Structures are given as structure tokens and as C-alpha cells.
Amino acid sequence: MQKVFIYVLILISSYTCLGQKVNKIITVKSNEIKSLCIFPFVSSIKVIKTKNEEISKAEQIKIESEINEDSNENIDELIKIIELPAKNVELDSMSRITYFSEIEKYCFQVWYVHPELGIGRSKMNKIIENIKVSDEMVNLIKSQNQRYALCLVNQGVTRTNKSNSNRVIKNIALIATGIAFVGLTGILWGESKFGVSTYAFIIDSETKKVSNLYLNSSATDPTNKEDMRKRQIFPLFEDYWVWYYQEADKFKKLERK
Numbered sequence: 001m002q003k004v005f006i007y008v009l010i011l012i013s014s015y016t017c018l019g020q021k022v023n024k025i026i027t028v029k030s031n032e033i034k035s036l037c038i039f040p041f042v043s044s045i046k047v048i049k050t051k052n053e054e055i056s057k058a059e060q061i062k063i064e065s066e067i068n069e070d071s072n073e074n075i076d077e078l079i080k081i082i083e084l085p086a087k088n089v090e091l092d093s094m095s096r097i098t099y100f101s102e103i104e105k106y107c108f109q110v111w112y113v114h115p116e117l118g119i120g121r122s123k124m125n126k127i128i129e130n131i132k133v134s135d136e137m138v139n140l141i142k143s144q145n146q147r148y149a150l151c152l153v154n155q156g157v158t159r160t161n162k163s164n165s166n167r168v169i170k171n172i173a174l175i176a177t178g179i180a181f182v183g184l185t186g187i188l189w190g191e192s193k194f195g196v197s198t199y200a201f202i203i204d205s206e207t208k209k210v211s212n213l214y215l216n217s218s219a220t221d222p223t224n225k226e227d228m229r230k231r232q233i234f235p236l237f238e239d240y241w242v243w244y245y246q247e248a249d250k251f252k253k254l255e256r257k
Contacts, residue, residue, distance in 0.1 A: 025125060036087075036149060038150045039089045042068070042103060043064045045155070045157065046156070047157075048157065071154060074225065074233045077229070078242065081252065081253050087146065106131055127213060138205045142205050148205070151202075151203065156196030157195060194221040195220065201213055218231050234251045240254070
């Protein structure tokens, strides 16, 4: 099942990751979310070495794991800035299957509705309407004693291998399978040097719907933690949870009256 998930992500990003573009549809306002649980990032990144050499599965797993860890830390920083009570979800083997099945379904709906660059509001609404949240996913969220959940995905390509061989892999289970399909990225991305698409879904376990959907694509190197924070992850939630303070070159909590 996760092989299909990887393939879907490749298809989505091959179309969207051409330039900076943030799309979002919001049905639940930020002040309605008093707390939430956060599922760990899932990343599928094609790493192309010099002269298009292939990398080993072990290298692929390690790089994606590091990107996941960096992205999770960026989200932790965001949550700290906005001062929102949040709980990081730890997935066991069974809940991991449920989660991958669910996020695969969401991503497929995104690709199915807009297999081209750019999404109009009507299409974004259609994506929200078509996504069905399973009872298993609802139960998983409620097991965290939360109504809302945040799910996040990265998919992209880089031609630089910046992996630190001394770094400890913490979330290897999230990206350790389905690697066979990652090779297709080279065909779909062509000569792209690097780029990434980041997807965020906020799920309401009471209505059993995806309430908010955010998509951001840019020519950002997914291995660059700082660029991912400033160009990918924080901009997803600009004018929702944060705003960009240009003079200080940083994001700040968006205060709503």
C-alpha cells in the first residue's frame, strides 16, 4: 500500500513543484482550534547524485529520515511561536498502517482534482468535499484526546547529498518501505535541480472531514532545514497562525481580536 502512496506523491509534485505557490482552503478558523495532535511528517525525496548516479536504499532512507526530523522540528518551532497546546502522535505498527492508508487517500484526491499547476478555489473546495476521513483515522485522533489533527507531507527532489553520516535515524519506520517507486521521480522531474511540495491537512474528528487544506510548492532544497522553515512550512500557515515580520526577517504569532 505504501508503494502506491509514494507513487501518488511523485505524480502530485511533478506537476506542482515548479515555482512558489501557496494554495489553501479553510473552513475552520484558527481561533476555533484550541489544541490539536500532530502526526509525524512523511517525506518522499528523490536524491540525484553528480552525473545522475543512483544512491543506495540505505542512503535514501537516511536522507528522508533527516528531512522528516528537520520538518518535525520546524513544526515544533511553529507551535511554540503560536503557543498552541499540541501533542505529537507516536505511531505503532498498527496505527502506522492506518495513517499511511489515510494520507495516501488524501494525496490521491489532491492529484486527481488538479493534475496541473495552480488550483482555483472551486477545485480546492472539491478536494475538501471528496476526501472521506475513515472511522479508523477518527478513532486514532480521538485516542489522543483531541478533536483536531494536523497531517503533513513533503515530496520533492534534490541533487545535493548533504546527509550527515553521524546523525541518528529516529523515524526510519515512516519511510523504510515503498522505496522502489522513488526511482520514477527522475523521469517525472527531468532536469530539475531541486524543489519540494508540502501538504498540510487539518482533520476534524467530530465532523469526520478534512476541514483545512494547505499546499505550498517552491524551488527549495528539501535538505535545507532553514529554507524549508522559511519558504515551505511556515508560509503554509501565514495569515492563519503566523505573519511575516519583514524588518526582522521572521514569522510571528498572528494575533486575532
